[in-house]
Amino acid sequence: MKEIRLTRRQILKNGGLVLAGAFAPSLFTLSPLTTIEKYIAMTDKTVFDVIIIGGSYAGLSAALALGRSMRKVLIIDSGKPCNRQTPYSHNFLTQDGQTPKQISEVAKNQISKYDTVKFHEGIAVSGMKTADGFEIKTQSGESFGAKKLLFATGVADEMPATKGFAECWGISILHCPYCHGYEIRDNNIGIIANGETAFEMCRLINHWSKNLTLFTNGKSVLTAEQTKKIKQHHIQIIEGEISEFEHSKGNIQNILFKDGSKISKVAVFTRVGFKQHCEIPREIGCEMTEQNFIKVDDFNKTSIHGVFAAGDNTSMMRAIAIASSAGTRTGAFMNKELIDEAF
Numbered sequence: 001m002k003e004i005r006l007t008r009r010q011i012l013k014n015g016g017l018v019l020a021g022a023f024a025p026s027l028f029t030l031s032p033l034t035t036i037e038k039y040i041a042m043t044d045k046t047v048f049d050v051i052i053i054g055g056s057y058a059g060l061s062a063a064l065a066l067g068r069s070m071r072k073v074l075i076i077d078s079g080k081p082c083n084r085q086t087p088y089s090h091n092f093l094t095q096d097g098q099t100p101k102q103i104s105e106v107a108k109n110q111i112s113k114y115d116t117v118k119f120h121e122g123i124a125v126s127g128m129k130t131a132d133g134f135e136i137k138t139q140s141g142e143s144f145g146a147k148k149l150l151f152a153t154g155v156a157d158e159m160p161a162t163k164g165f166a167e168c169w170g171i172s173i174l175h176c177p178y179c180h181g182y183e184i185r186d187n188n189i190g191i192i193a194n195g196e197t198a199f200e201m202c203r204l205i206n207h208w209s210k211n212l213t214l215f216t217n218g219k220s221v222l223t224a225e226q227t228k229k230i231k232q233h234h235i236q237i238i239e240g241e242i243s244e245f246e247h248s249k250g251n252i253q254n255i256l257f258k259d260g261s262k263i264s265k266v267a268v269f270t271r272v273g274f275k276q277h278c279e280i281p282r283e284i285g286c287e288m289t290e291q292n293f294i295k296v297d298d299f300n301k302t303s304i305h306g307v308f309a310a311g312d313n314t315s316m317m318r319a320i321a322i323a324s325s326a327g328t329r330t331g332a333f334m335n336k337e338l339i340d341e342a343f
């Protein structure tokens with residue numbers, strides 16, 4: 001992902017920093033959620049300024065910025081964030097050690113107080129350009145219109161078929177030491193990887209524990225130099241093919257091998273493939289990057305005018321803080337585009 005460097009002038013021009021102006025919350029009656037149907041009847045059929053598809057950390061952060069900018073926002077969310085199986089989330093300021101659900105519930109409760117933001121539980125299945133914006137259809141047959149779209153749909157991690165892997169994902173099979181390394185520091189940890197990735201992961205995870213085993217899950221393709229360096233750090237290399245992760249409620253007990261042997265581990269780090277959680281951006285023609293992320297510019301605009309994307313679906317830097325930050329920025333950029341088009 002390209003590093004984002006914005007000058008102060010660019011930020012003022014594109015983000016507007018209208019955020020800084022004095023805001024009068026008393027203009028709004030804080031009321032419980034009205035139904036979307038009632039809302040549509042109350043307004044005209046133009047309906048929403050922005051539809052946000054994906055109501056997790058990136059989508060909710062954008063909704064907060066847009067809702068506070070008096071934009072009519074609809075969030076369509078299918079309730080499947082990528083971290084839903086992890087018991088506790090870490091490394092997000094003020095929320096360290098909370099469950100993923102607790103974090104989004106607090107956000108949803110706070111956002112619900114803004115009468116400008118509506119929630120719709122469901123799956124968006126298609127999108128199209130219309131004369132005055134975009135239309136999104138849901139799996140249950142509703143259709144909603146908006147001037148702009150934001151895809152905050154995240155990615156779906158692809159689980160290897162090995163028995164027990166999917167059940168342990170996010171609990172004892174981990175992807176990120178910054179999120180989960182501290183809790184298992186200095187412990188009996190494995191790394192499942194091969195080649196260049198294995199070498200990089202050994203270097204990284206060695207910082208959290210010196211009690212490491214590398215499982216190449218088949219013949220090692222490490223170079224002789226890499227193997228020597230790994231061994232110098234007392235990291236054992238095991239080439240056997242893994243047949244199963246024996247576990248209790250997602251906590252690994254033993255790693256079983258095709259040759260019948262087994263090794264006990266507290267946790268393992270590995271990397272898995274991913275696909276976009278939502279294919280609508282690709283279907284409506286948004287350009288993708290080589291790594292299968294939605295291509296966005298410094299202002300989170302996709303290649304289609306009026307369509308934005310933020311969060312994991314655009315970036316390999318996966319963390320709640322980063323997704324939230326992207327959502328907040330994108331909300332401001334979208335509001336600024338709406339202001340520019342109307343003023």
Ligand SMILES: Cc1cc2nc3c(=O)[nH]c(=O)nc-3n(C[C@H](O)[C@H](O)[C@H](O)COP(=O)(O)OP(=O)(O)OC[C@H]3O[C@@H](n4cnc5c(N)ncnc54)[C@H](O)[C@@H]3O)c2cc1C
Nearest residue numbers: 054056058078080081082083090124154170311312319320
């Ligand atoms: C196992 C695991 C553990 C993690 N632990 C941590 C941690 O401890 N700390 C940390 O900072 N980060 C952690 N992360 C990373 C963090 O969870 C992500 O960076 C973050 O969730 C990304 O937020 P997002 O809003 O972009 O996407 P997501 O949180 O994945 O949310 C995407 C949302 O879009 C919805 N959606 C997708 N398609 C559609 C559709 N067609 N219609 C309607 N809704 C749709 C989904 O249901 C989902 O609610 C972890 C990730 C994983 C996989």
